[in-house]
Amino acid sequence: xxxxxxxxxRKSKASSEVPTSSLADIAFLLLIFFMVTTxxxxxxQRPIEWPEAEAAEKIDEKRENILNIWMERDGSVFINDQxxxxxDVSSVVAPLYADSDRRLVISIRGxxxxxxxxxxxxxxxxxxxxxxRVVFASQLEQSMQRARR
Amino acid sequence: xxxxxxKRQKVSDEVPTSSTADIAFLLLIFFLVTTxxxxxxxxxxxxxxxxxxxxxxxxxxxxxxxxxxxxxxxxxGESQQVQQMRPNEIEGLWRQEVAANENLIAAVKxxxxxxxxxxxxxxxxxxxxxxxxxxxxxxxx
Numbered sequence: 001x002x003x004x005x006x007x008x009x010r011k012s013k014a015s016s017e018v019p020t021s022s023l024a025d026i027a028f029l030l031l032i033f034f035m036v037t038t039x040x041x042x043x044x045q046r047p048i049e050w051p052e053a054e055a056a057e058k059i060d061e062k063r064e065n066i067l068n069i070w071m072e073r074d075g076s077v078f079i080n081d082q083x084x085x086x087x088d089v090s091s092v093v094a095p096l097y098a099d100s101d102r103r104l105v106i107s108i109r110g111x112x113x114x115x116x117x118x119x120x121x122x123x124x125x126x127x128x129x130x131x132x133r134v135v136f137a138s139q140l141e142q143s144m145q146r147a148r149r
Numbered sequence: 150x151x152x153x154x155x156k157r158q159k160v161s162d163e164v165p166t167s168s169t170a171d172i173a174f175l176l177l178i179f180f181l182v183t184t185x186x187x188x189x190x191x192x193x194x195x196x197x198x199x200x201x202x203x204x205x206x207x208x209x210x211x212x213x214x215x216x217x218x219x220x221x222x223x224x225x226g227e228s229q230q231v232q233q234m235r236p237n238e239i240e241g242l243w244r245q246e247v248a249a250n251e252n253l254i255a256a257v258k259x260x261x262x263x264x265x266x267x268x269x270x271x272x273x274x275x276x277x278x279x280x281x282x283x284x285x286x287x288x289x290x
Contacts, residue, residue: 020170027173034180051269055276056190066189071265107189112266116215116259119268120287127196135191138269 046070046078051112052141059135061105067096068137071110075118086118089125097131109137192272194283209252213239214288215259219267236270243278255280258288 048070059066069089070078077084079092097104106126110119126134207226214222221239223232225246234242247253255275259268268285275283 020167023170024166024173027170027177031173031177031180034177038184051266053192053269053273053276055273056192058188058190059193107191110265112264112269114265115261116263116265116268116287117261119265120259120261120285123196123285127199130199132196132198133193134196135189135193136269136272137189137191138273140190141273 046072048072048109048111049113050137050139051110053136053138054141056138056140059105059107061103061133065100065103066105066107067093068107068109069093069122071108071114071118071122073111073113075114077118077122086121086125089122090129093126093131094129097129102130102132104131105133105135106131107135107137192269192276194272194285205254209250210254210256211243211246213255213257213271215257215263215267215271217260217263219263219270221267221271236267236274239271239274240278243275243280247278247280254282254284256284256286258286260288 067079072078075086077086077089079089084092093104093106108119108122123134210226212222212224212226214224216222219236221234221236223234223239223242224230243255257268257271257275272283272285
């Protein structure tokens with residue numbers, strides 16, 4: 001009875017190929033990791049209806065240099081999710097503006113139905129704080145919608 | 150003939166998983182490439198410096214008075230003649246007026262009770278017409 005393979009010609013069982021069987025697991029792990037860790041900027045839920053503008057442009061400034069001022073329909077003002085009395089806006093904004101090396105852009109996020117008197121007060125407060133660059137945040141309006149109006 | 154019957158079938162009974170890695174990496178790259186972070190959009194203006202007041206000749210001012218119902222009263226300089234317009238007509242008006250007088254300044258005066266969106270409509274029209282000299286005020290009296 002012959003011994004199969006013989007004593008000396010036995011081949012090594014170590015594979016010369018790179019093991020790729022776990023590659024799929026690694027890829028799916030990465031995929032799931034990115035899906036789970038991605039967080040979208042989450043501002044506190046505010047009952048705001050955006051005004052629409054066709055000429056709205058992206059704010060050309062780094063995110064850390066943008067300060068959002070929220071204006072609700074009743075005229076209440078929120079800066080960084082903290083309610084701020086209208087008369088305190090300039091004293092809150094001025095130090096932030098100085099810290100940013102005068103690069104701060106104020107994004108006024110007002111409800112479309114805010115009476116203009118509140119907007120005017122906020123603008124006057126911002127002028128007092130020395131702020132120069134202001135953006136009225138709005139949604140991009142499609143020109144077809146505009147024509148229908 | 151019994152040898153033929155014993156020949157094993159070569160078709161594998163396992164689900165082929167060799168391309169799963171490719172699929173997963175494709176998905177990963179797809180999501181990495183297509184993810185866009187929302188960037189804020191809006192109408193930019195430049196506020197005056199505190200205490201900065203400029204004297205402007207009345208003939209260089211186009212008064213746009215936004216009424217609480219959204220109608221815009223247009224008045225040129227010192228003239229008392231008022232023309233009523235809808236915000237979307239202002240773009241054409243501005244292009245026409247600025248062609249006649251390139252030093253023109255748009256003075257947008259909004260009624261204190263008018264909704265903010267009406268002011269944004271007017272500002273939008275002015276931005277669409279490439280207006281650069283815009284002054285925002287509240288309507289007094």
